[in-house]
Amino acid sequence: xxxxxxxxxxxxxxxxxxxxxxxxxxxxxxxxxxxxxxxxxxxxxxxxxxxxxxxxxxxxxxxxxxxxxxxxxxxxxxxxxxxxxxxxxxxxxxxxxxxxxxxxxxxxxxxxxxxxxxxxxxxxxxxxxxxxxxxxxxxxxxxxxxxxxxxxxxxxxxxxxxxxxxxxxxxxxxxxxxxxxxxxxxxxxxxxxxxxxxxxxxxxxxxxxxxxxxxxxxxxxxxxxxxxxxxxxxxxxxxxxxxxxxxxxxxxxxxxxxxxxxxxxxxxxxxxxxxxxxxxxxxxxxxxxxxxxxxxxxx
Amino acid sequence: xxxxxxxxxxxxxxxxxxxxxxxxxxxxxxxxxxxxxxxxxxxxxxxxxxxxxxxxxxxxxxxxxxxxxxxxxxxxxxxxxxxxxxxxxxxxxxxxxxxxxxxxxxxxxxxxxxxxxxxxxxxxxxxxxxxxxxxxxxxxxxxxxxxxxxxxxxxxxxxxxxxxxxxxxxxxxx
Numbered sequence: 001x002x003x004x005x006x007x008x009x010x011x012x013x014x015x016x017x018x019x020x021x022x023x024x025x026x027x028x029x030x031x032x033x034x035x036x037x038x039x040x041x042x043x044x045x046x047x048x049x050x051x052x053x054x055x056x057x058x059x060x061x062x063x064x065x066x067x068x069x070x071x072x073x074x075x076x077x078x079x080x081x082x083x084x085x086x087x088x089x090x091x092x093x094x095x096x097x098x099x100x101x102x103x104x105x106x107x108x109x110x111x112x113x114x115x116x117x118x119x120x121x122x123x124x125x126x127x128x129x130x131x132x133x134x135x136x137x138x139x140x141x142x143x144x145x146x147x148x149x150x151x152x153x154x155x156x157x158x159x160x161x162x163x164x165x166x167x168x169x170x171x172x173x174x175x176x177x178x179x180x181x182x183x184x185x186x187x188x189x190x191x192x193x194x195x196x197x198x199x200x201x202x203x204x205x206x207x208x209x210x211x212x213x214x215x216x217x218x219x220x221x222x223x224x225x226x227x228x229x230x231x232x233x234x235x236x237x238x239x240x241x242x243x244x245x246x247x248x249x250x251x252x253x254x255x256x257x258x259x260x261x262x263x264x265x266x267x268x269x270x271x272x273x274x275x276x277x278x279x280x281x282x283x284x285x286x287x288x289x290x291x292x293x294x295x296x297x298x299x
Numbered sequence: 300x301x302x303x304x305x306x307x308x309x310x311x312x313x314x315x316x317x318x319x320x321x322x323x324x325x326x327x328x329x330x331x332x333x334x335x336x337x338x339x340x341x342x343x344x345x346x347x348x349x350x351x352x353x354x355x356x357x358x359x360x361x362x363x364x365x366x367x368x369x370x371x372x373x374x375x376x377x378x379x380x381x382x383x384x385x386x387x388x389x390x391x392x393x394x395x396x397x398x399x400x401x402x403x404x405x406x407x408x409x410x411x412x413x414x415x416x417x418x419x420x421x422x423x424x425x426x427x428x429x430x431x432x433x434x435x436x437x438x439x440x441x442x443x444x445x446x447x448x449x450x451x452x453x454x455x456x457x458x459x460x461x462x463x464x465x466x467x468x469x470x471x472x473x
Contacts, residue, residue, distance in 0.1 A: 070431075093451060093456060106387065112448075
């Protein structure tokens with residue numbers, strides 16, 4: 001991967017979805033998660049709630065996947081994808097490693113790298129997970145990449161994208177046979193546009209971000225990575241914001257997310273355990289300390 | 300015949316009878332699993348990236364050989380081939396007849412997963428195809444990424460995991 005100077009300059013970023021959730025504007029309350037007590041988080045219960053949501057909306061996984069594909073079409077047309085095939089393959093391998101430790105291990109996943117300096121990561125319904133080249137340039141080892149992908153995998157497994165779609169429009173328009181084909185297509189297009197806006201720009205609600213963090217920490221730990229990777233990356237981004245760098249746009253939720261993740265890891269006793277794989281990360285990405293705001297051990 | 304073997308023999312008979320009763324007459328042995336979706340790929344390794352060794356259909360009985368700690372089950376097909384299936388795609392009883400779900404045009408998760416896998420191999424879903432056409436979006440970039448994902452095979456992934464001691468190669472807890 002090219003190590004562009006521009007990436008070191010902490011370029012202006014208008015949207016950021018690793019922290020997309022940082023821009024919490026969507027009112028939301030999915031059953032099963034007490035965001036104030038993530039150490040006892042019931043990921044299985046949240047997954048079940050997500051499945052019930054999908055069924056309640058009368059969608060099958062194929063239709064959910066169609067929404068994810070359409071969001072991905074928007075993302076790839078707006079940003080392009082990396083031409084660095086080695087990097088792209090690396091992200092697939094890390095993503096599959098984390099996804100293999102979830103209850104969705106037998107369903108298709110697509111992992112991709114968007115070719116933009118923006119620092120961002122997001123996921124669409126049906127298993128589409130995207131991370132930007134700019135975000136990878138801010139990472140320092142494989143555990144950080146795995147942590148960010150695990151967070152996005154959490155959104156997929158918990159059906160947060162579907163929830164965004166539900167808020168975006170009436171999904172019964174997609175499934176009602178009485179509607180004409182044209183009206184179903186128009187409804188689908190409208191719904192997908194609004195869902196893409198939430199996923200790529202506005203961001204999920206903060207409770208959903210907490211849930212995805214908690215699920216992500218569990219997944220990445222189960223995959224054998226040091227769960228501190230996600231924590232380190234978010235701290236680096238938070239510190240960049242505090243230093244006045246326009247990475248994500250200031251958002252008060254970042255400190256809360258970091259604290260909850262830190263508490264979850266501390267309670268589980270998994271911090272510092274597991275693979276970090278800095279050398280492998282460097283060998284695949286071609287950089288080691290880009291965006292090198294050092295991470296302190298404290299919050 | 301000793302008393303112990305007589306007792307054992309009786310217990311086996313009772314267990315077999317219970318199994319037969321519990322499955323509506325079909326003889327089910329411990330370790331038998333039944334395919335739940337309409338079609339299921341039995342894969343050569345414990346992961347979605349591994350190629351199928353055989354596709355089996357709904358209600359086919361598979362023999363369980365061993366379970367991994369991450370949800371994959373090694374099985375043997377009636378044709379004698381061995382491979383892996385994910386736990387959610389099989390059950391210890393044959394699937395029930397089509398019920399309420401199909402009446403509202405819904406499918407089970409495991410069934411939809413298989414359909415989705417097949418659809419992914421063919422290209423975009425019809426709704427996404429129409430969305431791309433309406434928006435005048437170019438599909439080439441997404442196609443390239445999907446192709447990249449498909450190019451990663453199970454053996455390569457296992458080597459990657461082994462080198463990093465992650466995923467299925469994560470060290471066991473002592």
